[in-house]
Amino acid sequence: MSTDTVAQLAGVSKRLGAVQALDGVDLSIRRGEVYALLGPNGAGKTTAISTMLGLVAPDAGLARLFGADPADLAARRRIGVMLQTAKLPDTLTVGELLALVRSYYPEPRSVADVAALAGLSDLLDRRYGKLSGGQQRRAQFALALCGRPELLFLDEPTVGMDTQSREHFWKAVRDLVAHGCAVVLTTHYLEEAEALADRIGVLARGRLVAEGGIEAIRARVGQRQIRCITRLTEACVQAWPDVRAVERQGEWLHIFTAKPEPVLRELLWADTDVRELEVRRAGLAEALNEITREAA
Numbered sequence: 001m002s003t004d005t006v007a008q009l010a011g012v013s014k015r016l017g018a019v020q021a022l023d024g025v026d027l028s029i030r031r032g033e034v035y036a037l038l039g040p041n042g043a044g045k046t047t048a049i050s051t052m053l054g055l056v057a058p059d060a061g062l063a064r065l066f067g068a069d070p071a072d073l074a075a076r077r078r079i080g081v082m083l084q085t086a087k088l089p090d091t092l093t094v095g096e097l098l099a100l101v102r103s104y105y106p107e108p109r110s111v112a113d114v115a116a117l118a119g120l121s122d123l124l125d126r127r128y129g130k131l132s133g134g135q136q137r138r139a140q141f142a143l144a145l146c147g148r149p150e151l152l153f154l155d156e157p158t159v160g161m162d163t164q165s166r167e168h169f170w171k172a173v174r175d176l177v178a179h180g181c182a183v184v185l186t187t188h189y190l191e192e193a194e195a196l197a198d199r200i201g202v203l204a205r206g207r208l209v210a211e212g213g214i215e216a217i218r219a220r221v222g223q224r225q226i227r228c229i230t231r232l233t234e235a236c237v238q239a240w241p242d243v244r245a246v247e248r249q250g251e252w253l254h255i256f257t258a259k260p261e262p263v264l265r266e267l268l269w270a271d272t273d274v275r276e277l278e279v280r281r282a283g284l285a286e287a288l289n290e291i292t293r294e295a296a
């Protein structure tokens with residue numbers, strides 16, 4: 001394992017009941033990077049994170065945290081974790097929870113720093129059980145930061161957060177990463193992956209089917225999208241050669257094609273009043289759909 005690798009799965013397979021949740025997964029998380037693990041529901045993202053954390057024992061292969069077994073206490077002290085299900089005592093205040101978790105670490109982050117990073121400063125006296133869903137997620141994020149982690153595991157961290165909280169959260173993650181923290185992130189909000197991730201791993205049915213930077217993942221899909229305002233009908237455009245799909249959204253027509261040039265020529269010829277014409281590469285969502293469809 002390279003000294004730059006902070007967490008690793010090597011040839012990991014895991015069966016859960018009748019499901020092959022992970023099937024020969026190899027992945028490495030490097031120091032100071034944000035690695036987003038993406039894929040449809042049930043693809044194996046949570047199982048992959050749980051295996052890195054030593055909460056799930058692999059049937060084959062191995063997991064490493066800072067080169068050690070994930071159960072190793074010294075390695076565990078260097079991580080922070082925010083899982084989808086957090087069971088915290090409802091009756092304690094946020095301040096009391098922070099005091100408790102900070103007491104596990106020899107040199108914890110100060111309450112003021114943690115509260116500022118997680119946007120919690122005005123919630124310290126509130127009981128955890130009385131917080132809204134989004135506020136509870138912020139409290140869980142704060143708890144994950146107490147031990148000054150070098151590696152943070154964030155499993156769908158912004159579910160339930162409003163737009164402002166989510167933006168605050170993204171800024172905090174960027175600050176932490178700028179100071180050398182690595183992050184493993186799962187999310188179904190692709191704009192979150194686009195905003196934060198240095199690298200993306202795509203899981204489908206327990207296999208890592210694509211890995212790379214956002215542009216590299218997008219570039220795997222040759223498809224382009226033409227968007228315009230036109231009086232032409234969907235059926236008319238759909239009949240042209242090279243047109244893969246057509247969708248109308250209000251006054252906009254979206255045309256999907258791998259060969260935009262001949263489609264554009266046809267479009268400009270068929271409707272000389274066409275307006276607001278745009279051509280763009282497929283987005284991350286379309287790329288992920290295509291990659292997971294191919295894998296299936």
Ligand SMILES: Nc1ncnc2c1ncn2[C@@H]1O[C@H](COP(=O)(O)OP(=O)(O)OP(=O)(O)O)[C@@H](O)[C@H]1O
Binds near residue numbers: 018039041044
């Ligand atoms: N304890 C379990 N027993 C049986 N099957 C399980 C168990 N836990 C998970 N699974 C199955 O393993 C597969 C992978 O689940 P996992 O939770 O890792 O997916 P995920 O990618 O995190 O999904 P989501 O996006 O919905 O959170 C799913 O088919 C799930 O139903």
